[in-house]
Amino acid sequence: MNGILPLWKPKGMTSFDCVAKCRRYFNTKKVGHTGTLDPEVEGVLPICLGNATKVVPFLTDTKKVYLGTVALGTATETEDATGSVIEEKKVVEMPTKTEIEAVLETFKGAITQVPPMYSAVKVNGKKLYEYARANEEVERPSREVFIYDLQLLAIDESKNSFDLYVECSKGTYIRTLCVDTGKELGYPAHMLQLERIKTGSFSKKNTVTFAMIEEAAAKNEQAQLLRPISEGLSHLVHQDVDDALKLRIKNGQKLAVTEAPVTNNPFVFTNNEEVLAIYGKHPEQPGQIKPLRVF
Structure with missing residues (x-):
């Protein structure tokens, strides 16, 4: 079975969990995903099966589009809502639309990020989150990423938060972008929630869920859910x-x-x-x- 499954990854599953589940549903060992999503993040996760696994690095290298929320006033050890609070500052007055947009403008284009400690980036053969869980300090390598578009969508003063639209290169940590944006606004911050709505040519509107895969597998029609290899190379x-x-x-x-x-x-x-x-x-x-x- 060859093709690309435009999966909508649910919250609570790792990207590897999704690969393992697809191996069972499609009865094949040749399965690979095209860009890790954190367990608490939902969104577009193209899964390559069979011969399509050959395009994994090329599809991984495509633009990604996210909808995320920045929460001001608290920073966490994981840079998202799952971690313990490590810094707090009361938000007396929420930054204005003009102030937020002015800061967002400075993050467009090529920027340098330092990956979160709770991430799968490897240093000396060991993943950063392994150092973090062992309370070990290690120097994190910075990386250059590219922000093609960054827009303010809405402000929620009751939650001291604002919503973002982000179009970026592979390797971009939206958690870190949220933290850095908050810092420029004068507050500790973290990513409250995140959803990936597009990877390359695959968008939310044409994804399939595990419920749809299960239904198709019961009829032995799961192959009909696969998209041709060419769609993973449209860029x-x-x-x-x-x-x-x-x-x-x-x-x-x-x-x-x-x-x-x-x-x-x-x-x-x-x-x-x-x-x-x-x-x-x-x-x-x-x-x-x-x-x-x-x-």
Whole structure:
């Protein structure tokens, strides 16, 4: 069974839990997800099955869109609502729409983040949350991420909170963005809630739930829930080729760079809408391109 399952991950499950459950429902071991979501976060989590697992790193590398809520006045050890409070400051007067939007503007574009201690980022072969649970101090590596769009959606003065729309690159920690935004407004802060509404070309409106998967599996129709591999590669340049070149591509041959579309990124070769392979520039031979994945 090959294809991409546009799963709506429920709260209370890890991304690995979702993969394990899909292995059972689709009766296959070749299953991989395309970008971890914290257990208490719900949202779009494309799951790749069978041959589609070859596109996992390419689909993981796509833009993500979130709806989140920043709560001012308290900071937590996990940077979200699940952690213990580590700092408090009374919000005497909620920042205005103008003040919040001015701060959000400064976070657009390339920014540097320090990952939360309660995260799966590895330092010296050990995950940060393992250090945190053992009360061990470790220097966290900063990383550059990109915020394509950041908008204020609403302010709730009764909860000292405000809602955000975030469009960002992979690797962005929305928890950290919430904390840093609060800091710029003069308050400790944490992420009150989060929902991922889009990953690449997969959005909330075309996702499936575990209830839908269970119903389909009872009828042995779960394959009908899968989307074609091409939908996971829609963000890459596609080039259709003739049957002669198709054979060479399917055999995984290196090709002349003149056969490639004009792009510095990996690209997709197709034949009559069939995905043949993902190619990229050869790192050691400038005049050639090489297969990165062949289907």
